[in-house]
Amino acid sequence: MTLRSPIFRKLLFSAFLLIAATLLALDFYLTRYTAARQTEQVQRRLTSEGLVLLPEVSDVPPSQLEDWTRQAAARARARITVVDPSGVVLADSEHDPETVENQAVRPEIREAYQGRVGASVRHSDTLDRDLCYVALPVRYSTKSGFVLRLALPLEELDTAIAAVRWRIVRASVLAFVAALLLVYLFSANFTRRVRRLQSFAETFVHQRGTGTLLPDADDELGALARSLNQMTAETQDLVERLKLESARREAILSSMVEGVLAVDHAARITFCNESFTRILGLPAGNLERRPLVELVRDPELLEMLHQVISSGAAVKRRLELPAADGRSFEVQAAPLTASSGRGAIAILHDTTELERLERVRKDFVANVSHELRTPLTAIRGYTETLLNGALEDPENNRKFLGIIDAQAARLNNIASDLLVLSELQSDKHAPEAERICVREVIEAALLTVESEAGVRTVRLICGPIADVNVFGQRIRLEQAVVNLLTNAIKFNRRDGEVRLTVERAENGDVRITIADTGIGIPSQDRLRVFERFYRVDKARSREVGGTGLGLAIVKHVVERMKGTVNVQSELGKGSVFTVSFPSC
Numbered sequence: 044m045t046l047r048s049p050i051f052r053k054l055l056f057s058a059f060l061l062i063a064a065t066l067l068a069l070d071f072y073l074t075r076y077t078a079a080r081q082t083e084q085v086q087r088r089l090t091s092e093g094l095v096l097l098p099e100v101s102d103v104p105p106s107q108l109e110d111w112t113r114q115a116a117a118r119a120r121a122r123i124t125v126v127d128p129s130g131v132v133l134a135d136s137e138h139d140p141e142t143v144e145n146q147a148v149r150p151e152i153r154e155a156y157q158g159r160v161g162a163s164v165r166h167s168d169t170l171d172r173d174l175c176y177v178a179l180p181v182r183y184s185t186k187s188g189f190v191l192r193l194a195l196p197l198e199e200l201d202t203a204i205a206a207v208r209w210r211i212v213r214a215s216v217l218a219f220v221a222a223l224l225l226v227y228l229f230s231a232n233f234t235r236r237v238r239r240l241q242s243f244a245e246t247f248v249h250q251r252g253t254g255t256l257l258p259d260a261d262d263e264l265g266a267l268a269r270s271l272n273q274m275t276a277e278t279q280d281l282v283e284r285l286k287l288e289s290a291r292r293e294a295i296l297s298s299m300v301e302g303v304l305a306v307d308h309a310a311r312i313t314f315c316n317e318s319f320t321r322i323l324g325l326p327a328g329n330l331e332r333r334p335l336v337e338l339v340r341d342p343e344l345l346e347m348l349h350q351v352i353s354s355g356a357a358v359k360r361r362l363e364l365p366a367a368d369g370r371s372f373e374v375q376a377a378p379l380t381a382s383s384g385r386g387a388i389a390i391l392h393d394t395t396e397l398e399r400l401e402r403v404r405k406d407f408v409a410n411v412s413h414e415l416r417t418p419l420t421a422i423r424g425y426t427e428t429l430l431n432g433a434l435e436d437p438e439n440n441r442k443f444l445g446i447i448d449a450q451a452a453r454l455n456n457i458a459s460d461l462l463v464l465s466e467l468q469s470d471k472h473a474p475e476a477e478r479i480c481v482r483e484v485i486e487a488a489l490l491t492v493e494s495e496a497g498v499r500t501v502r503l504i505c506g507p508i509a510d511v512n513v514f515g516q517r518i519r520l521e522q523a524v525v526n527l528l529t530n531a532i533k534f535n536r537r538d539g540e541v542r543l544t545v546e547r548a549e550n551g552d553v554r555i556t557i558a559d560t561g562i563g564i565p566s567q568d569r570l571r572v573f574e575r576f577y578r579v580d581k582a583r584s585r586e587v588g589g590t591g592l593g594l595a596i597v598k599h600v601v602e603r604m605k606g607t608v609n610v611q612s613e614l615g616k617g618s619v620f621t622v623s624f625p626s627c
């Protein structure tokens with residue numbers, strides 16, 4: 044592992060370079076030093092040998108000079124040459140003096156001519172090696188200006204240099220092995236520590252690790268570990284805060300009934316809440332980065348978002364979205380600036396129910412006005428007729444007054460029913476809910492409608508009345524039962540019957556049933572009879588003094604008591620109204 048690590052290779056390479064450079068420098072200086080020492084030694088030896096020979100040479104006759112040089116060379120173990128003042132070689136231990144060229148220009152000879160010991164090192168082409176020369180001024184045959192020169196090949200120099208080089212090579216190998224070992228240990232330690240930091244950083248990134256890293260040394264890596272610790276703590280803190288913020292935002296957005304959609308500059312979804320996917324019937328799952336045009340087919344909404352993205356100005360529009368079953372929305376779109384470019388955020392507020400309620404309110408006002416206008420017109424008409432002379436008409440004046448009285452009573456009924464309805468719709472005037480004995484309510488209601496039943500010759504039959512209680516407002520329940528009984532009497536036939544029962548259903552609910560033998564309700568009107576002012580037969584309803592609000596009141600009362608009301612009916616045979624309450 045360590046051997047393949049780049050840091051190990053780099054360090055090893057650097058160490059190698061350093062060692063190589065050091066060794067080259069060492070080689071350069073040591074070989075020169077050794078050569079200098081060696082030469083100096085040879086020169087010293089030659090000089091001392093020369094000084095020993097000096098006294099001898101001056102007395103050797105010229106004819107024996109040749110022999111003497113050879114003997115002296117053997118003793119001194121050096122080549123010996125005798126040169127005259129003009130540079131001519133008089134005798135040479137190794138060559139015939141005739142063949143040796145003039146030596147006057149040789150540096151050591153020139154030096155000796157000047158009375159000093161001359162020395163030099165020259166390469167000999169003949170021997171193909173360096174030779175060390177030492178020349179000494181000598182008197183020969185009582186004449187001065189002669190030179191005795193001793194020469195010796197620097198044979199040992201190569202050996203000495205080779206020995207130095209060999210030492211250097213051994214030292215290099217040792218240094219390299221030591222460097223290898225040191226580099227290995229250092230990089231193993233370094234790599235281990237770096238890996239530790241790396242795995243800590245990776246754990247932090249991938250698994251959102253929460254641990255801390257103990258700094259293992261007081262060096263740069265230790266400082267890096269400390270910085271990582273600090274960064275981890277700060278990042279964790281930041282992540283926690285972001286998580287909290289994002290959870291808060293998610294909770295707010297997902298609990299919103301309004302659809303929220305955010306898109307980027309290319310109209311790709313960056314966020315949408317559950318309400319938005321529900322409204323547009325989009326598939327569940329992650330829709331992020333999906334192009335909006337793939338998912339939303341409403342051109343108006345797409346056009347609106349494109350407009351906001353391109354213009355950067357907020358837009359508010361009321362849209363009917365076919366993808367949302369034609370429901371109406373008030374859409375507010377605003378620009379959303381991000382680093383990648385300008386996107387948009389849209390909030391879809393469903394106004395369908397609001398619009399329906401608005402319609403209902405308008406219809407209601409129109410209906411109320413219409414309902415009030417009919418009796419008022421009648422009252423005004425008959426009052427004018429009376430004022431215009433009918434008052435004196437003994438035949439009709441009482442009849443007209445009777446009509447005015449009936450219409451006034453109708454107005455009164457409408458007004459009081461409207462009041463009850465409005466009270467039922469607002470919590471302000473609601474009486475305290477209480478435990479109500481159903482039997483008592485039924486008895487009181489029967490008493491109220493008894494006379495009307497008598498007038499219309501309708502028989503009231505009380506079936507089994509179970510001894511049960513419900514929870515709610517007594518006066519309202521009584522009113523609801525009276526309304527149902529009144530309808531059952533009003534829309535009955537002559538000598539018809541109204542059967543009332545109170546029982547406990549299998550599921551424990553209290554069930555009040557009022558069945559009549561009247562005209563019945565056409566199936567298409569059965570659900571609508573609970574709407575305000577809805578009547579199956581307007582003329583008949585008016586004739587029997589109905590306001591069209593009775594069943595609307597029943598529905599409200601029952602719903603306030605958490606109950607339900609249903610109707611079953613057969614035209615010409617009768618209707619059965621069933622009211623169910625949870626018992627208490």
Ligand code: ADP
Nearest residue numbers: 530531534572578579584589590591592593594
């Ligand atoms: P109304 O004051 O006209 O009775 P309601 O709201 O009580 O108003 O009833 C609405 C309409 O439902 C009535 O006009 C009538 O056409 C129909 N209806 C209600 N109860 C009965 C019933 N028992 N038999 C037949 N029709 C009924």
